[in-house]
Amino acid sequence: MIKVFGHTAPDTDSTGSPLIWAWYLNEVRNTPAQALLQGEPNTEAAWMLSRWNLDKPEIFSDVAAGDQCVIVDTNNPGELPASINDADVIEIIDHHMLAGGIKTRAPINITIRPLACTATIMHDLIGDDMARMPEGIKGAMLTCILSDTLEFRSPTTTAHDRAVAEKLAGELGVNVSEYAAEMFAAKSDVSAFSEEELLRMDSKEYELGGKQLRVSVLETTAPQVLLDRKDALLAAMPTVAAADGADQVLLFVVDILNEQATLLVPNDYVKQVAEKSFGVSVQGDTVVLPGVMSRKKQIIPVLAV
């Protein structure tokens, strides 16, 4: 049984893409495969599962030597099971920069494309067999693309991501803007989470000038709900940083509809990073960054200190 999984702290693409690829392996390639999750899916991903009547993939914690694995939506060992380099990785499908830590013992299929979404790459790899895809898996594919592109607002969006999503929506009879509004409402409903959970919900590690940063993003259509918890979020940052072996937490609250991010500024170090990276002047403990929506395209590449 091939194990198909994405990154830790599964978002919609890391929940949907394993389901898409496990379907493809099982039904098209006649190769037994199982979608798995490294942790609970986020609220948007959970909404997707319920909306399309998909079973939640089993949650697992590590792989064993010899396990056949397909890695999707990441290639970063820091976001993968601890024993990943002992397992038998047979395929990687991803849309992130090459992190450089995965090795294989033989040539395998690796498909990395600078597209907004893993599911878009899978659409292309599946090709004519898309005709056999059931509605639920197609719905997952559409949701992944709308999630990763923030309904085509993110600068990571390519014309191809958009074309695939619009084709799928047409086939499913889904109105994209109404559907995306429901998705984003689900993603924005974070009332059940503690501040510590919010800081880790969509977070990548990044080294900057010798310091280890947790670069966290919360995409929402209701930023005020999060900003109302600002003091508690600021207070939780040192705890989360210490527990996770990081020096600082940068939290960007991304306002999907107004296409801007608000960075929380807990201290002079983050103030300096904000001013150097984004050319802004920071007053107080938040700063608004107009147009900033993508960690991959607009945050990580410009971070400076």
Place this chain on the structure above:
Amino acid sequence: MIKVFGHTAPDTDSTGSPLIWAWYLNEVRNTPAQALLQGEPNTEAAWMLSRWNLDKPEIFSDVAAGDQCVIVDTNNPGELPASINDADVIEIIDHHMLAGGIKTRAPINITIRPLACTATIMHDLIGDDMARMPEGIKGAMLTCILSDTLEFRSPTTTAHDRAVAEKLAGELGVNVSEYAAEMFAAKSDVSAFSEEELLRMDSKEYELGGKQLRVSVLETTAPQVLLDRKDALLAAMPTVAAADGADQVLLFVVDILNEQATLLVPNDYVKQVAEKSFGVSVQGDTVVLPGVMSRKKQIIPVLAV
């Protein structure tokens, strides 16, 4: 101008694939690109250039920060220019195991497939635009596939490599067995090379039990020509190993037509490796390994000490 290049000590695939992809970028994608070589092509690759009236790509030694590069037929930093991680690698097309040393700063196109030949992968990526490919580039593509598959004899050969080569041969009006015989005669003409050059001609570094090995292969239709130079080859091994920072040189003379390899056995260490890896009993300073033709499939995976 995008630089397109393969590995050091360029063989046919690492000479032909840069030409194929530079043609594709220039003529199909309208993106200026230049094929380059890390050293003189081997005799088979030189024969290919002459046979199809292709200009020999310029030889270069390093890349500079900011150079846009497409890496083909390798992903191993040990086979790439020293400054590769300072350059701007924009694409990788390869059929080797993931070595794990290349990092990128953004998502790029990476296509690795467990096929016999990089040129086969390019055939698939080029798709319908194959119709626009000129005869010379098509000839290079055919030569790469016949070279890497040893005219479909190597166990790395897939049905797809074979189908693509046969399609190309049909379009070019080339008789595959006559053509391959000419290619292999060119590859087998190594009279101009010193023993040191022969030991480095088609060589990969490999670590085994803490020792650094140079695993060298010479594919030939005239093995006796090489075996007649056995004493000089054995004598050159310590010099090459010392100069290249290796502990041992393993030289496999692959007899293409009889589908076997002869391993030279300079000392007890190599004797032990041969016996443990291939289950043979070694008498004297050579051992014949029936059926062994592929370093990737039949040598590297079984090496033991």
